[in-house]
Amino acid sequence: MPDLGYDGKVAIITGAGGGLGRQHALLLASRGALVVVNDLGGAVDGSGSSAGPAQQVVDEIKAAGGDAVADTNSVATPEGGQAIVQTALDTFGRVDIVVNNAGILRDKAFHNMEADLVGPVLDVHLRGAFNVTRPAFAKMREQGYGRIISTSSAAGLFGNFGQANYGAAKMGLVGFTRVLAVEGAKNNIRANAIAPLALTRMTENIMGGGFGERLDPSKVSPLVAWLAHEDCPVSGEIFSVGGGRVARIFIAEAKGYYTPDLTPEAIRDHWDEVRDEEGYAVPGNLNDETRLYAPYFKS
Numbered sequence: 001m002p003d004l005g006y007d008g009k010v011a012i013i014t015g016a017g018g019g020l021g022r023q024h025a026l027l028l029a030s031r032g033a034l035v036v037v038n039d040l041g042g043a044v045d046g047s048g049s050s051a052g053p054a055q056q057v058v059d060e061i062k063a064a065g066g067d068a069v070a071d072t073n074s075v076a077t078p079e080g081g082q083a084i085v086q087t088a089l090d091t092f093g094r095v096d097i098v099v100n101n102a103g104i105l106r107d108k109a110f111h112n113m114e115a116d117l118v119g120p121v122l123d124v125h126l127r128g129a130f131n132v133t134r135p136a137f138a139k140m141r142e143q144g145y146g147r148i149i150s151t152s153s154a155a156g157l158f159g160n161f162g163q164a165n166y167g168a169a170k171m172g173l174v175g176f177t178r179v180l181a182v183e184g185a186k187n188n189i190r191a192n193a194i195a196p197l198a199l200t201r202m203t204e205n206i207m208g209g210g211f212g213e214r215l216d217p218s219k220v221s222p223l224v225a226w227l228a229h230e231d232c233p234v235s236g237e238i239f240s241v242g243g244g245r246v247a248r249i250f251i252a253e254a255k256g257y258y259t260p261d262l263t264p265e266a267i268r269d270h271w272d273e274v275r276d277e278e279g280y281a282v283p284g285n286l287n288d289e290t291r292l293y294a295p296y297f298k299s
Helices: 019-030 052-063 078-092 115-143 164-187 221-227 264-269 271-275 286-291
Strands: 010-013 034-038 067-071 097-100 146-151 189-196 238-242 245-249
Touching: 010 019, 010 078, 019 034, 019 052, 019 067, 019 097, 019 221, 034 052, 034 078, 052 067, 067 078, 078 115, 097 115, 115 146, 115 164, 115 189, 146 164, 146 221, 164 189, 189 221, 221 238, 264 271
Parallel strands: 010 034, 010 097, 034 067, 097 146, 146 189, 189 238
Antiparallel strands: 238 245
């Protein structure tokens, strides 16, 4: 089988001045993609800004024979998102791939979490994905092609202490991805999400015991590249990736318990059936989930 290539495809990668985003940008560019390297150049908590990180990655790409442009607009506002997409259009004439990777951390135990720790995290992770993807999605619809990869997290899918803000944003990206997959299907737009495990400046204080050293960010990027490729057939799916391992994560629904005369006591008495994981289904969308009820409602 031939190697996967991206000649002529234009990729926007947010938060690409370091860590995961940098690796995504380097890999896609090495295979022919034209890359918008977006990075505000701020600290882990979102404060500050600098044009340096984005330009350094662009310089790396160009030194290796690729083509890229730096962009330092913030994903946290609709205007910033529009400006990022406009950079792609002005420089390369189109946009084919969006990788929503920009992120910040403001961790704190929930009982100590004030509003100033919540809003900015939602703005960058969740609203940021909306702000960049929405104008790109319009162009993808016009051209009948697009690939969108958003960065979720195990903190949202499975939970992690001190990250209620981050986890809520990351699980929100799962819903975002599922809806884009449904709405983009007729225009050949595919959307998927990744939940990466990687040692970056955002995770270096979380991963210890030598385990993090095995989680090089470059080992996440091959999955992003595959999901960004025109041959990738899936949409609306979530994948765990880290250290060379890739696995699908899916949201399933158990067979459950049914009675036409449901009471709190009936639920209590059949709680094991409600929670039984045998015979689960994996709905592809809201209509699929609704159809699971059909056998119980036949007249």
